[in-house]
Structure formats: C-alpha cells, structure tokens
Amino acid sequence: MKGLCLVTDRALCAPRTVEEVVRLAVQGGATSVQLRDKDLPTRAFLETAERLHAFLRPRGVPLIINDRVDIALAVGAEGIHVGQDDLPPEVVRRLAGPGVLVGLSVETWEDVVRAQDQPVDYLGVSPVYGTPTKTDTKGAWGLDGLARIRAFSRHPLVAIGGLHAGTIPGVVQAGADGIAVVSALCAAPDPERAARELAALC
C-alpha cells in the first residue's frame, strides 16, 4: 500500500460522481482507491463498486472496499478496509481468503498492539491530523504518534487524516508507507492535477 490512496466521499465529490473523481485521480497518479460509503443502499454500493472495478482493474489499480466484505467478495475487489467498529480482521480474513488485502484502521495504542497478532496487510493510522470528514475517531496521532507506531509495528502504515501537499512530506518522513486522502482529492477543483501534485510527494 505504497503511494497515494484515494478514499472516496460521495458528498465531497458532488456534484461530480465518485466515478468521475476516481477516474481523474487515477489519471493524475493515485495508486489505489478505497470505496467508502456508510449511507448508500447495498445495491447502489454494489453498482458503484462494479463500475469502479471495471475502470481500475485493467489499469492495475487495486480497489479496496470499506467495511462491506460482502460487496468486496461480490465484485472481486483486491482489498477490504475495516475500522474498529467493523468486522474483526480475523473474520474478514476467514471470509475473504488469503489473496485479498486487509487493512485495519488503528485509533489507539491498544489497537496497534492488538494488530500485531491480527491477519492484516497494512494499518491505517487514523487520523494523523484532525479532520472534518471523519467524526468518530479518538484523537489525532500527530507525527510523533506515527513515528512511534512505525518503530513498533510489523505492518506497512498508511497515514490518513488532514493530509495535503503541506503535510505529506512530514508524514512520509515520519515513516508512512502510503498516504490516503479524502478531501484533498474529492474536494479538489481539479482532482487530476491534485493527484499529480500529491503523488509526487508520496
């Protein structure tokens, strides 16, 4: 999970569709896409995932589904990302098998310690900085927290939360393997240009 990951937010993408923003961001250099939608009815979520996968797969860009293991299995997504309130990683791994990437958000030090024995492929360090797009987290890690996780954890780390051109260099310096952004791409006036700028910093 190196490089620049676009995490989708339908409201921030509007009036553009999620598909349109994904297309532009990938053209600009985003190297993975996480489809996240906590409100969409299941059928519409599935159809969005199918459309994204049809675009991403031929380009070798992994599609990661947030939370919904059933939708990930239905479309054959490359990965599944879960938070601490979603299915436990052990259950995700059991349902999805060994060939699917499993990412886990860590919001507390306990989460990080527990993750060392969990069958996950990367940790989402969430949030590095405070962010308006996710309101259910437990406080920001900061660069110190990220560096502390880097020194302790066996996993690749994907940083998320308040990341943009001004903050990404410090986060990479502190040990992030990958950079995930929501607003910096979904709300960008020109997502392709924004992705090009951010990918160069990852």
Add this chain to the structure above:
Amino acid sequence: MKGLCLVTDRALCAPRTVEEVVRLAVQGGATSVQLRDKDLPTRAFLETAERLHAFLRPRGVPLIINDRVDIALAVGAEGIHVGQDDLPPEVVRRLAGPGVLVGLSVETWEDVVRAQDQPVDYLGVSPVYGTPTKTDTKGAWGLDGLARIRAFSRHPLVAIGGLHAGTIPGVVQAGADGIAVVSALCAAPDPERAARELAALC
C-alpha cells in the same frame, strides 16, 4: 418459512434489547427470526447476530440476516433476506452457497415476475397492509394482491406489513405460507403472550 417470523426492530424493542424480545417471542412460538438493522455499526450487528444465533440454533429456530451477507456468512446464519435495494439474489446465492435460505421482498408485480427465475427460497410479500415501520415501500398489496401472487408464483410466500391477530386469518386464507411481524411482537407489552396468540393463527 411457514409459521411466525419475528422481524426485529431495535427501536420498537426498546427499552428491552432485541435479544430479550427474541427470547420471549421464541418461547411463545415464533418459528424464525429475521435480524434487521440498517443503522447499527457492523461490529455491533455481528455481535447481536452471534448472541441470537447462540440462543436460536440449539432450539432449531432459523436465524435470517437482513441485507448483510457478510454477517450471515460470519455467523453461519440459516438464511439471508434481501430487498430490491440490497444485493441481487443471484449474488447472494453465489456468495452464500446452496445451503442457505434466501428470501426476497417483492413490492411490485415486476418484482414477482422477475423472482420466478431468481434463486430464492421464498418471497416476502411486502407490505400486505400499510405500516409505519417500513417507509420505503411502494404501496400495499392487500389481500387481492397476495392472492394474485399466490396464484402466479412458484415460491412459498411470507406476508409482512400491518399483520396482527385481526388481520392474520385473512392473510393465511389468501394464501400466505408464513407470517412475518415487526410491531406486533417488538412493540408488544408481553412478546411471549403475543407470539403465542399469533402463532396459533398461522
């Protein structure tokens, strides 16, 4: 899917837990339980499903999970119920395999016709009567609609929507194989007694 199916509604069960209402309803004679919750975080949904399954399985009462195929697979539930906005039955069947019951809500005549070629085990005729507990349906079938589906469809029919002691006899007469209720059990002052009364009519 004969008999009396309790479809859960967490808000209507309160201040009792869903588990408590399920326990009482099954003691009273409910013969299946559909866990439905569109708002609960995934982990909490999973934990509720696990607790219900631990209670129901030794009693031979099937647990049907609404919408969330991943949770159904995780707990080994006996069935999955989907609506027209959930995963298509073909996808559910592919993910769940042949041994799991798949139920499908039909809200229009087109749904009924399409269902004849879909891999489902029963149809949920929804709603037979108007109901305050489900606001996203397209108009009530009435007894005439139910009888029309009965004459046409190859599937067992589970009626739902506005069913209580006063309406169940007519619905059974019109051809329902099973009766599903939400309010009549979840909001009952004494769910065990209510289930006993309703089960005798099914």
